[in-house]
Amino acid sequence: MSQVAIELRNVTRKFISPAGKTTLALADFSLTVNQGDFCAIVGPTGCGKSTTLGMITGLSPPSSGSVSVFGQRVTGIHPDIGFVFQSDAVFPWKNVIDNVALGPIYRGTDKKLATEMAAQWVRRVGLAGFERHYPHQLSGGMRKRVALAQTFINEPKILLMDEPFSALDVQTRALMQDELLGLWSEKKASVVFVTHDIEEAIALADRVVVLSKGPGSVKSSYEIPLARPREVATARYSPEFIDLSRRIWSDLKDEVQI
Amino acid sequence: MTTNSINSPAALPVDREDERKAVARAVNHHRLVIFLRIAVAAVTLAGWEAAVRYGLIDPFFFSQPSAIYAQLMVWLTEGTSQGPLWSELLVTMEETVLGFIIGSGLGILFGIGLGRNRLAADVFSIYIKIANAIPRVVLGSIFIIMFGLGMGSKIALAVVMVFFVVFGNAFQGVREADRNLIANAYILGASKRQVTFTVVFPSALTWILASLHVSFGFALVGAVVGEFLGARHGIGLLISTAQGTFNAAGVFAAMIVLAVVALAAEYALTLLENALLKWRPVQFVERGM
Numbered sequence: 001m002s003q004v005a006i007e008l009r010n011v012t013r014k015f016i017s018p019a020g021k022t023t024l025a026l027a028d029f030s031l032t033v034n035q036g037d038f039c040a041i042v043g044p045t046g047c048g049k050s051t052t053l054g055m056i057t058g059l060s061p062p063s064s065g066s067v068s069v070f071g072q073r074v075t076g077i078h079p080d081i082g083f084v085f086q087s088d089a090v091f092p093w094k095n096v097i098d099n100v101a102l103g104p105i106y107r108g109t110d111k112k113l114a115t116e117m118a119a120q121w122v123r124r125v126g127l128a129g130f131e132r133h134y135p136h137q138l139s140g141g142m143r144k145r146v147a148l149a150q151t152f153i154n155e156p157k158i159l160l161m162d163e164p165f166s167a168l169d170v171q172t173r174a175l176m177q178d179e180l181l182g183l184w185s186e187k188k189a190s191v192v193f194v195t196h197d198i199e200e201a202i203a204l205a206d207r208v209v210v211l212s213k214g215p216g217s218v219k220s221s222y223e224i225p226l227a228r229p230r231e232v233a234t235a236r237y238s239p240e241f242i243d244l245s246r247r248i249w250s251d252l253k254d255e256v257q258i
Numbered sequence: 259m260t261t262n263s264i265n266s267p268a269a270l271p272v273d274r275e276d277e278r279k280a281v282a283r284a285v286n287h288h289r290l291v292i293f294l295r296i297a298v299a300a301v302t303l304a305g306w307e308a309a310v311r312y313g314l315i316d317p318f319f320f321s322q323p324s325a326i327y328a329q330l331m332v333w334l335t336e337g338t339s340q341g342p343l344w345s346e347l348l349v350t351m352e353e354t355v356l357g358f359i360i361g362s363g364l365g366i367l368f369g370i371g372l373g374r375n376r377l378a379a380d381v382f383s384i385y386i387k388i389a390n391a392i393p394r395v396v397l398g399s400i401f402i403i404m405f406g407l408g409m410g411s412k413i414a415l416a417v418v419m420v421f422f423v424v425f426g427n428a429f430q431g432v433r434e435a436d437r438n439l440i441a442n443a444y445i446l447g448a449s450k451r452q453v454t455f456t457v458v459f460p461s462a463l464t465w466i467l468a469s470l471h472v473s474f475g476f477a478l479v480g481a482v483v484g485e486f487l488g489a490r491h492g493i494g495l496l497i498s499t500a501q502g503t504f505n506a507a508g509v510f511a512a513m514i515v516l517a518v519v520a521l522a523a524e525y526a527l528t529l530l531e532n533a534l535l536k537w538r539p540v541q542f543v544e545r546g547m
Contacts, residue, residue, distance in 0.1 A: 057441075057445060059441060059444065059445075077444055077445055079447060081445060082445070083441075083442065083445045085438050085441075085442060087438055088438075089436075089438045089439055089441075089442040091439060091456075091457070091460070092537055092538075093460045093461075093463075093535075093537040094537070095537075102443070102446055102448075102456070103446040103447055106443070106446050106447035106448040106449075106452055107447040134537045135537075136537070136538070136539040137539075150446065151446075154446065154447065
Protein backbone atom coordinates (compact mmCIF):
# COMPACT_ATOMS: atom_id res chain seq x y z
CA MET A 1 0.00 0.00 0.00
CA SER A 2 1.44 3.30 -0.92
CA GLN A 3 -0.13 6.54 0.14
CA VAL A 4 0.35 9.72 -1.82
CA ALA A 5 2.84 12.05 -0.13
CA ILE A 6 3.13 14.88 -2.63
CA GLU A 7 0.73 15.77 -5.38
CA LEU A 8 1.08 18.58 -7.88
CA ARG A 9 -1.95 18.81 -10.14
CA ASN A 10 -2.00 20.91 -13.33
CA VAL A 11 0.29 23.42 -11.77
CA THR A 12 1.34 26.57 -13.59
CA ARG A 13 3.85 29.01 -12.20
CA LYS A 14 4.39 32.46 -13.69
CA PHE A 15 6.94 35.00 -12.65
CA ILE A 16 5.94 38.58 -13.40
CA SER A 17 8.76 41.11 -13.43
CA PRO A 18 8.20 44.61 -12.01
CA ALA A 19 8.03 45.83 -15.64
CA GLY A 20 5.05 43.55 -16.18
CA LYS A 21 6.74 40.87 -18.27
CA THR A 22 5.58 37.34 -17.66
CA THR A 23 7.91 34.38 -17.61
CA LEU A 24 6.27 30.98 -17.58
CA ALA A 25 8.39 28.60 -15.49
CA LEU A 26 6.03 25.64 -15.31
CA ALA A 27 2.99 24.92 -17.48
CA ASP A 28 0.32 22.37 -16.67
CA PHE A 29 2.70 20.34 -14.56
CA SER A 30 1.52 17.24 -12.72
CA LEU A 31 3.56 14.98 -10.46
CA THR A 32 2.71 12.48 -7.76
CA VAL A 33 5.19 11.08 -5.27
CA ASN A 34 4.14 8.18 -3.05
CA GLN A 35 5.15 7.78 0.54
CA GLY A 36 8.68 6.41 0.81
CA ASP A 37 9.43 7.01 -2.86
CA PHE A 38 12.69 8.44 -4.04
CA CYS A 39 11.91 10.56 -7.08
CA ALA A 40 14.59 12.35 -9.07
CA ILE A 41 13.84 15.21 -11.45
CA VAL A 42 16.20 15.90 -14.33
CA GLY A 43 15.82 18.56 -16.96
CA PRO A 44 17.60 21.30 -18.85
CA THR A 45 18.57 24.48 -17.02
CA GLY A 46 15.71 26.90 -16.55
CA CYS A 47 12.98 24.27 -16.90
CA GLY A 48 11.55 25.00 -13.46
CA LYS A 49 13.10 22.19 -11.42
CA SER A 50 13.84 24.40 -8.43
CA THR A 51 10.49 26.16 -8.84
CA THR A 52 8.80 22.80 -8.28
CA LEU A 53 10.55 22.39 -4.95
CA GLY A 54 9.71 25.94 -3.94
CA MET A 55 6.02 25.22 -4.50
CA ILE A 56 6.10 22.05 -2.40
CA THR A 57 7.65 23.96 0.53
CA GLY A 58 4.98 26.64 0.27
CA LEU A 59 7.60 29.37 0.03
CA SER A 60 6.47 30.16 -3.52
CA PRO A 61 2.82 29.29 -4.22
CA PRO A 62 1.66 28.24 -7.71
CA SER A 63 -0.14 30.68 -10.02
CA SER A 64 -2.80 28.08 -10.74
CA GLY A 65 -3.37 24.41 -10.05
CA SER A 66 -3.00 22.73 -6.70
CA VAL A 67 -0.14 21.45 -4.61
CA SER A 68 -0.88 19.14 -1.72
CA VAL A 69 1.20 17.32 0.84
CA PHE A 70 -0.32 14.26 2.58
CA GLY A 71 -3.67 15.17 1.07
CA GLN A 72 -3.65 18.71 2.48
CA ARG A 73 -3.38 21.72 0.26
CA VAL A 74 -0.09 23.53 0.83
CA THR A 75 -0.60 26.97 2.39
CA GLY A 76 2.55 27.46 4.45
CA ILE A 77 5.67 25.55 5.30
CA HIS A 78 4.72 21.99 6.22
CA PRO A 79 6.57 20.89 9.38
CA ASP A 80 7.32 17.46 7.90
CA ILE A 81 9.42 18.92 5.10
CA GLY A 82 13.20 19.01 5.02
CA PHE A 83 15.18 20.87 2.38
CA VAL A 84 18.80 20.54 1.35
CA PHE A 85 20.07 23.49 -0.67
CA GLN A 86 22.48 23.60 -3.56
CA SER A 87 24.68 26.25 -1.99
CA ASP A 88 25.92 26.24 1.57
CA ALA A 89 22.99 27.06 3.76
CA VAL A 90 24.65 26.29 7.07
CA PHE A 91 24.93 29.25 9.41
CA PRO A 92 28.52 30.55 9.34
CA TRP A 93 28.33 32.12 12.79
CA LYS A 94 27.33 28.86 14.49
CA ASN A 95 29.62 25.91 15.07
CA VAL A 96 28.77 22.43 13.80
CA ILE A 97 26.79 21.24 16.78
CA ASP A 98 24.81 24.49 17.13
CA ASN A 99 24.00 24.38 13.42
CA VAL A 100 22.62 20.87 13.71
CA ALA A 101 20.69 21.68 16.89
CA LEU A 102 18.89 24.63 15.26
CA GLY A 103 15.91 22.68 13.88
CA PRO A 104 14.77 21.23 17.22
CA ILE A 105 15.46 24.55 18.97
CA TYR A 106 13.31 26.43 16.44
CA ARG A 107 10.61 23.87 17.05
CA GLY A 108 10.67 24.46 20.79
CA THR A 109 12.85 21.61 22.06
CA ASP A 110 14.81 22.39 25.21
CA LYS A 111 18.30 23.60 24.28
CA LYS A 112 20.10 20.93 26.30
CA LEU A 113 18.09 18.10 24.78
CA ALA A 114 18.50 19.57 21.29
CA THR A 115 22.28 19.68 21.75
CA GLU A 116 22.30 16.03 22.82
CA MET A 117 20.26 15.07 19.75
CA ALA A 118 22.60 17.15 17.60
CA ALA A 119 25.65 15.40 19.06
CA GLN A 120 24.21 12.05 17.94
CA TRP A 121 23.53 13.33 14.44
CA VAL A 122 26.98 14.87 14.14
CA ARG A 123 28.40 11.44 14.93
CA ARG A 124 26.01 9.75 12.49
CA VAL A 125 27.30 11.85 9.60
CA GLY A 126 30.92 11.17 10.56
CA LEU A 127 31.84 14.56 11.99
CA ALA A 128 32.72 13.44 15.53
CA GLY A 129 35.56 15.62 16.77
CA PHE A 130 34.45 18.62 14.70
CA GLU A 131 31.56 19.70 16.97
CA ARG A 132 33.16 23.03 17.86
CA HIS A 133 34.44 23.89 14.39
CA TYR A 134 32.91 26.74 12.44
CA PRO A 135 31.76 26.09 8.85
CA HIS A 136 34.66 28.05 7.33
CA GLN A 137 37.04 25.58 8.96
CA LEU A 138 35.43 22.62 7.17
CA SER A 139 35.73 21.29 3.63
CA GLY A 140 32.81 21.47 1.18
CA GLY A 141 31.94 17.82 1.75
CA MET A 142 31.98 18.26 5.51
CA ARG A 143 29.72 21.32 5.27
CA LYS A 144 27.32 19.20 3.23
CA ARG A 145 27.35 16.60 5.99
CA VAL A 146 26.41 19.35 8.45
CA ALA A 147 23.56 20.34 6.14
CA LEU A 148 22.34 16.73 5.96
CA ALA A 149 22.47 16.31 9.75
CA GLN A 150 20.69 19.68 10.14
CA THR A 151 17.89 18.47 7.87
CA PHE A 152 17.62 14.87 9.11
CA ILE A 153 17.48 15.80 12.79
CA ASN A 154 13.94 17.08 12.21
CA GLU A 155 13.03 13.61 10.86
CA PRO A 156 11.29 14.98 7.78
CA LYS A 157 8.71 12.75 6.07
CA ILE A 158 9.35 14.66 2.88
CA LEU A 159 12.85 15.47 1.79
CA LEU A 160 13.42 18.03 -0.95
CA MET A 161 16.89 18.34 -2.41
CA ASP A 162 17.92 21.00 -4.90
CA GLU A 163 21.09 19.83 -6.66
CA PRO A 164 22.62 19.30 -3.23
CA PHE A 165 25.89 17.73 -4.38
CA SER A 166 26.53 19.66 -7.58
CA ALA A 167 29.21 21.86 -6.03
CA LEU A 168 31.25 18.89 -4.78
CA ASP A 169 34.07 17.11 -6.57
CA VAL A 170 33.32 13.70 -8.10
CA GLN A 171 34.77 11.54 -5.33
CA THR A 172 33.14 13.50 -2.52
CA ARG A 173 29.88 13.44 -4.42
CA ALA A 174 29.91 9.62 -4.62
CA LEU A 175 30.59 9.42 -0.86
CA MET A 176 27.77 11.85 -0.10
CA GLN A 177 25.36 9.94 -2.33
CA ASP A 178 26.04 6.75 -0.34
CA GLU A 179 25.72 8.73 2.88
CA LEU A 180 22.36 10.05 1.73
CA LEU A 181 21.08 6.57 0.76
CA GLY A 182 22.21 5.26 4.15
CA LEU A 183 20.39 8.00 6.06
CA TRP A 184 17.32 7.77 3.87
CA SER A 185 16.95 3.97 4.11
CA GLU A 186 16.37 4.14 7.88
CA LYS A 187 13.19 6.21 7.82
CA LYS A 188 12.26 6.13 4.11
CA ALA A 189 11.10 9.68 3.68
CA SER A 190 9.57 10.64 0.33
CA VAL A 191 12.30 12.37 -1.61
CA VAL A 192 12.21 14.78 -4.51
CA PHE A 193 15.77 15.12 -5.72
CA VAL A 194 16.48 17.74 -8.37
CA THR A 195 19.66 17.27 -10.35
CA HIS A 196 21.14 17.86 -13.77
CA ASP A 197 23.24 14.71 -13.48
CA ILE A 198 21.44 11.72 -15.09
CA GLU A 199 23.73 9.16 -13.49
CA GLU A 200 23.18 10.62 -10.06
CA ALA A 201 19.43 10.50 -10.65
CA ILE A 202 19.47 6.82 -11.70
CA ALA A 203 21.86 5.77 -8.95
CA LEU A 204 19.73 7.27 -6.19
CA ALA A 205 16.10 7.18 -7.27
CA ASP A 206 13.20 4.76 -7.65
CA ARG A 207 11.83 6.94 -10.41
CA VAL A 208 13.40 9.52 -12.69
CA VAL A 209 11.19 12.24 -14.16
CA VAL A 210 12.44 14.09 -17.23
CA LEU A 211 11.21 17.65 -17.68
CA SER A 212 10.97 19.43 -20.99
CA LYS A 213 12.65 22.77 -21.47
CA GLY A 214 10.91 25.88 -20.12
CA PRO A 215 8.04 26.24 -19.54
CA GLY A 216 8.61 22.87 -17.90
CA SER A 217 6.23 19.97 -17.95
CA VAL A 218 6.75 16.23 -17.50
CA LYS A 219 8.20 14.76 -20.67
CA SER A 220 8.73 11.18 -19.52
CA SER A 221 9.11 9.10 -16.40
CA TYR A 222 11.28 6.03 -15.80
CA GLU A 223 10.99 3.41 -13.07
CA ILE A 224 14.44 2.38 -11.86
CA PRO A 225 14.41 -1.35 -11.11
CA LEU A 226 17.88 -1.48 -9.54
CA ALA A 227 17.93 -3.44 -6.27
CA ARG A 228 18.36 -1.74 -2.90
CA PRO A 229 20.47 -1.26 -0.89
CA ARG A 230 22.58 0.16 -3.67
CA GLU A 231 26.15 1.19 -3.63
CA VAL A 232 26.41 4.14 -5.93
CA ALA A 233 29.96 3.48 -7.12
CA THR A 234 29.26 -0.09 -8.29
CA ALA A 235 25.64 0.29 -9.41
CA ARG A 236 26.62 2.54 -12.28
CA TYR A 237 28.48 -0.24 -14.10
CA SER A 238 25.53 -2.65 -14.37
CA PRO A 239 24.06 -3.11 -17.87
CA GLU A 240 20.59 -1.97 -16.73
CA PHE A 241 22.07 1.24 -15.45
CA ILE A 242 23.86 1.97 -18.71
CA ASP A 243 20.75 1.18 -20.72
CA LEU A 244 18.59 3.50 -18.57
CA SER A 245 21.18 6.18 -18.76
CA ARG A 246 21.19 5.97 -22.56
CA ARG A 247 17.38 6.15 -22.80
CA ILE A 248 17.06 9.08 -20.45
CA TRP A 249 19.84 10.92 -22.23
CA SER A 250 18.16 10.46 -25.59
CA ASP A 251 15.00 12.00 -24.08
CA LEU A 252 16.87 14.88 -22.57
CA LYS A 253 19.05 15.49 -25.60
CA ASP A 254 16.23 17.05 -27.61
CA GLU A 255 15.49 19.43 -24.74
CA VAL A 256 19.00 20.71 -24.21
CA GLN A 257 19.76 21.21 -27.89
CA ILE A 258 20.29 24.85 -28.72
CA MET B 259 38.97 11.27 9.43
CA THR B 260 40.74 12.38 12.56
CA THR B 261 40.63 15.63 14.42
CA ASN B 262 44.13 16.73 13.59
CA SER B 263 43.66 16.22 9.87
CA ILE B 264 42.25 19.72 9.66
CA ASN B 265 45.44 21.29 10.94
CA SER B 266 47.98 19.22 9.05
CA PRO B 267 46.07 17.90 6.06
CA ALA B 268 48.84 16.04 4.29
CA ALA B 269 50.59 12.88 5.41
CA LEU B 270 53.84 14.64 4.50
CA PRO B 271 56.14 15.41 7.40
CA VAL B 272 55.51 19.04 8.30
CA ASP B 273 58.53 21.19 7.59
CA ARG B 274 59.13 22.90 10.95
CA GLU B 275 61.90 24.98 9.45
CA ASP B 276 59.49 26.50 6.91
CA GLU B 277 56.96 27.28 9.60
CA ARG B 278 59.60 28.92 11.75
CA LYS B 279 60.82 31.00 8.82
CA ALA B 280 57.31 32.16 7.91
CA VAL B 281 56.68 33.29 11.48
CA ALA B 282 60.08 35.00 11.66
CA ARG B 283 59.36 36.82 8.40
CA ALA B 284 56.04 38.06 9.76
CA VAL B 285 57.65 39.21 13.02
CA ASN B 286 60.41 41.05 11.16
CA HIS B 287 57.91 42.78 8.94
CA HIS B 288 55.91 43.85 11.99
CA ARG B 289 59.04 45.29 13.63
CA LEU B 290 59.97 47.19 10.50
CA VAL B 291 56.49 48.70 10.31
CA ILE B 292 56.65 49.87 13.94
CA PHE B 293 60.11 51.35 13.46
CA LEU B 294 59.04 53.26 10.34
CA ARG B 295 55.92 54.54 12.06
CA ILE B 296 57.97 55.99 14.91
CA ALA B 297 60.44 57.43 12.38
CA VAL B 298 57.64 59.19 10.45
CA ALA B 299 56.31 60.77 13.66
CA ALA B 300 59.78 61.83 14.83
CA VAL B 301 60.70 63.39 11.47
CA THR B 302 57.39 65.26 11.22
CA LEU B 303 57.56 66.68 14.74
CA ALA B 304 61.26 67.55 14.48
CA GLY B 305 60.67 69.19 11.09
CA TRP B 306 57.79 71.23 12.46
CA GLU B 307 59.79 72.37 15.51
CA ALA B 308 62.84 73.20 13.36
CA ALA B 309 60.76 75.10 10.79
CA VAL B 310 59.39 77.31 13.57
CA ARG B 311 62.80 77.87 15.17
CA TYR B 312 64.39 78.83 11.86
CA GLY B 313 61.51 81.19 11.17
CA LEU B 314 60.07 79.31 8.18
CA ILE B 315 56.55 79.19 9.66
CA ASP B 316 54.89 81.52 12.12
CA PRO B 317 54.23 79.94 15.55
CA PHE B 318 51.34 82.39 16.06
CA PHE B 319 49.28 80.47 13.52
CA PHE B 320 50.88 77.04 13.52
CA SER B 321 52.21 76.79 17.09
CA GLN B 322 55.04 74.33 17.67
CA PRO B 323 55.40 70.88 19.27
CA SER B 324 57.25 72.16 22.33
CA ALA B 325 54.58 74.81 23.01
CA ILE B 326 51.81 72.23 22.60
CA TYR B 327 53.62 69.91 25.02
CA ALA B 328 54.03 72.78 27.51
CA GLN B 329 50.32 73.60 27.21
CA LEU B 330 49.36 69.97 27.85
CA MET B 331 51.62 69.90 30.91
CA VAL B 332 50.03 73.05 32.27
CA TRP B 333 46.54 71.56 31.79
CA LEU B 334 47.60 68.31 33.42
CA THR B 335 49.33 69.86 36.43
CA GLU B 336 47.53 73.16 37.03
CA GLY B 337 44.22 72.47 35.30
CA THR B 338 42.48 74.49 32.60
CA SER B 339 40.73 77.83 32.97
CA GLN B 340 37.46 75.89 33.40
CA GLY B 341 38.74 73.36 35.95
CA PRO B 342 40.88 70.22 35.97
CA LEU B 343 41.50 68.66 32.54
CA TRP B 344 40.16 65.26 33.51
CA SER B 345 36.81 66.65 34.64
CA GLU B 346 36.48 68.56 31.33
CA LEU B 347 37.36 65.38 29.47
CA LEU B 348 34.88 63.41 31.56
CA VAL B 349 32.08 65.77 30.50
CA THR B 350 32.91 65.39 26.81
CA MET B 351 33.30 61.62 27.16
CA GLU B 352 29.99 61.27 28.94
CA GLU B 353 28.22 63.19 26.18
CA THR B 354 30.01 61.17 23.49
CA VAL B 355 29.44 57.75 25.00
CA LEU B 356 25.79 58.39 25.86
CA GLY B 357 25.17 59.83 22.38
CA PHE B 358 26.98 56.89 20.82
CA ILE B 359 25.03 54.26 22.77
CA ILE B 360 21.62 55.88 22.26
CA GLY B 361 22.30 56.72 18.60
CA SER B 362 23.63 53.30 17.64
CA GLY B 363 20.92 51.53 19.65
CA LEU B 364 18.20 53.46 17.83
CA GLY B 365 20.02 52.98 14.53
CA ILE B 366 20.15 49.19 14.94
CA LEU B 367 16.54 49.05 16.09
CA PHE B 368 15.17 51.11 13.20
CA GLY B 369 17.56 49.63 10.65
CA ILE B 370 16.51 46.08 11.38
CA GLY B 371 12.88 47.02 11.88
CA LEU B 372 12.64 48.77 8.50
CA GLY B 373 14.86 46.20 6.82
CA ARG B 374 12.43 43.47 7.81
CA ASN B 375 9.32 45.39 6.76
CA ARG B 376 9.13 46.16 3.06
CA LEU B 377 6.19 48.59 3.21
CA ALA B 378 7.62 50.59 6.10
CA ALA B 379 10.97 50.70 4.31
CA ASP B 380 9.37 52.02 1.10
CA VAL B 381 7.37 54.67 2.98
CA PHE B 382 10.11 55.93 5.29
CA SER B 383 13.10 55.67 2.98
CA ILE B 384 12.31 59.06 1.40
CA TYR B 385 12.13 60.80 4.78
CA ILE B 386 15.35 59.22 5.91
CA LYS B 387 17.03 60.42 2.72
CA ILE B 388 15.78 63.95 3.37
CA ALA B 389 16.86 63.88 7.01
CA ASN B 390 20.22 62.50 5.98
CA ALA B 391 20.71 65.29 3.44
CA ILE B 392 20.45 68.00 6.10
CA PRO B 393 23.90 68.91 7.45
CA ARG B 394 23.18 67.59 10.91
CA VAL B 395 25.57 69.94 12.69
CA VAL B 396 23.07 72.80 12.22
CA LEU B 397 20.67 70.86 14.41
CA GLY B 398 23.07 71.71 17.25
CA SER B 399 21.67 75.23 17.43
CA ILE B 400 18.13 73.91 17.72
CA PHE B 401 19.16 71.44 20.39
CA ILE B 402 20.77 74.22 22.41
CA ILE B 403 17.52 76.16 22.23
CA MET B 404 15.58 73.03 23.18
CA PHE B 405 17.82 71.50 25.84
CA GLY B 406 19.91 74.43 27.05
CA LEU B 407 23.65 74.69 27.66
CA GLY B 408 23.89 71.45 29.66
CA MET B 409 24.78 67.97 28.48
CA GLY B 410 21.40 67.24 26.92
CA SER B 411 21.96 69.32 23.81
CA LYS B 412 25.38 67.72 23.14
CA ILE B 413 24.05 64.22 23.63
CA ALA B 414 21.18 64.97 21.26
CA LEU B 415 23.59 66.20 18.59
CA ALA B 416 25.82 63.13 19.04
CA VAL B 417 22.73 60.90 18.74
CA VAL B 418 21.66 62.35 15.37
CA MET B 419 25.24 62.19 14.10
CA VAL B 420 25.50 58.49 14.98
CA PHE B 421 21.98 57.38 14.18
CA PHE B 422 22.05 57.74 10.39
CA VAL B 423 25.35 55.94 9.92
CA VAL B 424 24.36 52.95 12.03
CA PHE B 425 20.84 52.95 10.67
CA GLY B 426 22.06 52.88 7.07
CA ASN B 427 24.43 50.01 7.71
CA ALA B 428 21.98 47.96 9.76
CA PHE B 429 19.35 48.41 7.04
CA GLN B 430 21.77 47.40 4.30
CA GLY B 431 23.02 44.48 6.38
CA VAL B 432 19.47 43.16 6.70
CA ARG B 433 18.92 43.52 2.97
CA GLU B 434 22.14 41.66 2.20
CA ALA B 435 21.26 38.69 4.42
CA ASP B 436 21.55 35.47 2.41
CA ARG B 437 18.11 34.45 1.09
CA ASN B 438 19.06 30.78 1.22
CA LEU B 439 19.90 31.02 4.90
CA ILE B 440 16.57 32.70 5.60
CA ALA B 441 14.67 30.06 3.60
CA ASN B 442 16.62 27.33 5.37
CA ALA B 443 15.71 28.74 8.79
CA TYR B 444 12.01 28.93 7.86
CA ILE B 445 12.02 25.33 6.64
CA LEU B 446 13.87 24.16 9.75
CA GLY B 447 10.90 25.56 11.66
CA ALA B 448 11.82 29.11 12.64
CA SER B 449 9.19 31.78 13.24
CA LYS B 450 9.63 35.23 11.70
CA ARG B 451 10.90 36.49 15.04
CA GLN B 452 13.43 33.67 15.31
CA VAL B 453 14.63 34.38 11.79
CA THR B 454 15.18 38.03 12.73
CA PHE B 455 17.19 37.19 15.82
CA THR B 456 19.12 34.10 14.69
CA VAL B 457 19.67 34.79 10.99
CA VAL B 458 19.12 38.42 10.03
CA PHE B 459 20.73 40.06 13.05
CA PRO B 460 23.92 37.94 13.00
CA SER B 461 24.39 38.52 9.28
CA ALA B 462 23.80 42.27 9.66
CA LEU B 463 26.25 42.34 12.57
CA THR B 464 29.30 42.54 10.30
CA TRP B 465 27.85 45.68 8.71
CA ILE B 466 26.73 47.17 12.02
CA LEU B 467 30.10 46.68 13.70
CA ALA B 468 31.88 48.26 10.74
CA SER B 469 29.66 51.34 11.13
CA LEU B 470 30.37 51.59 14.85
CA HIS B 471 34.01 52.42 14.13
CA VAL B 472 33.04 55.45 12.07
CA SER B 473 30.17 56.48 14.25
CA PHE B 474 32.15 56.76 17.47
CA GLY B 475 34.13 59.47 15.72
CA PHE B 476 30.86 61.11 14.71
CA ALA B 477 29.60 61.00 18.30
CA LEU B 478 32.77 62.81 19.36
CA VAL B 479 32.25 65.41 16.62
CA GLY B 480 28.66 65.88 17.79
CA ALA B 481 29.69 66.41 21.41
CA VAL B 482 32.58 68.77 20.60
CA VAL B 483 30.62 70.84 18.09
CA GLY B 484 27.79 71.06 20.59
CA GLU B 485 30.25 72.44 23.10
CA PHE B 486 31.53 74.99 20.55
CA LEU B 487 28.02 76.26 20.08
CA GLY B 488 27.51 76.88 23.75
CA ALA B 489 28.52 75.06 26.91
CA ARG B 490 29.86 75.49 30.42
CA HIS B 491 32.27 72.56 30.35
CA GLY B 492 34.05 70.21 27.97
CA ILE B 493 36.95 69.93 25.56
CA GLY B 494 34.98 71.73 22.85
CA LEU B 495 34.66 74.77 25.08
CA LEU B 496 38.39 74.53 25.80
CA ILE B 497 39.08 74.72 22.06
CA SER B 498 36.65 77.57 21.62
CA THR B 499 38.30 79.49 24.50
CA ALA B 500 41.77 78.88 23.04
CA GLN B 501 40.49 80.14 19.70
CA GLY B 502 39.15 83.29 21.37
CA THR B 503 42.56 84.07 22.87
CA PHE B 504 44.49 83.18 19.67
CA ASN B 505 46.13 80.32 21.55
CA ALA B 506 47.05 77.93 18.70
CA ALA B 507 48.93 75.61 21.08
CA GLY B 508 45.73 75.24 23.12
CA VAL B 509 43.74 74.18 20.07
CA PHE B 510 46.37 71.61 19.10
CA ALA B 511 46.67 70.32 22.67
CA ALA B 512 42.89 69.80 22.89
CA MET B 513 43.05 68.04 19.53
CA ILE B 514 45.65 65.62 20.90
CA VAL B 515 43.48 64.87 23.92
CA LEU B 516 40.55 64.08 21.62
CA ALA B 517 42.71 61.92 19.35
CA VAL B 518 43.89 59.83 22.30
CA VAL B 519 40.27 59.30 23.34
CA ALA B 520 39.19 58.36 19.83
CA LEU B 521 42.06 55.89 19.45
CA ALA B 522 41.28 54.24 22.79
CA ALA B 523 37.63 53.86 21.72
CA GLU B 524 38.69 52.45 18.37
CA TYR B 525 40.84 49.86 20.14
CA ALA B 526 37.98 48.86 22.45
CA LEU B 527 35.62 48.54 19.45
CA THR B 528 38.09 46.31 17.63
CA LEU B 529 38.25 44.02 20.66
CA LEU B 530 34.45 43.91 20.74
CA GLU B 531 34.31 43.18 17.02
CA ASN B 532 36.82 40.32 17.27
CA ALA B 533 34.90 38.82 20.17
CA LEU B 534 31.56 38.97 18.34
CA LEU B 535 32.81 37.86 14.95
CA LYS B 536 35.04 35.01 16.02
CA TRP B 537 33.33 32.75 13.47
CA ARG B 538 34.99 34.59 10.59
CA PRO B 539 37.99 33.03 8.87
CA VAL B 540 41.35 34.12 10.30
CA GLN B 541 44.09 35.47 8.06
CA PHE B 542 47.07 33.26 7.45
CA VAL B 543 50.61 34.27 8.31
CA GLU B 544 51.63 33.64 4.72
CA ARG B 545 51.87 36.92 2.81
CA GLY B 546 50.67 37.19 -0.72
CA MET B 547 51.28 40.00 -3.18
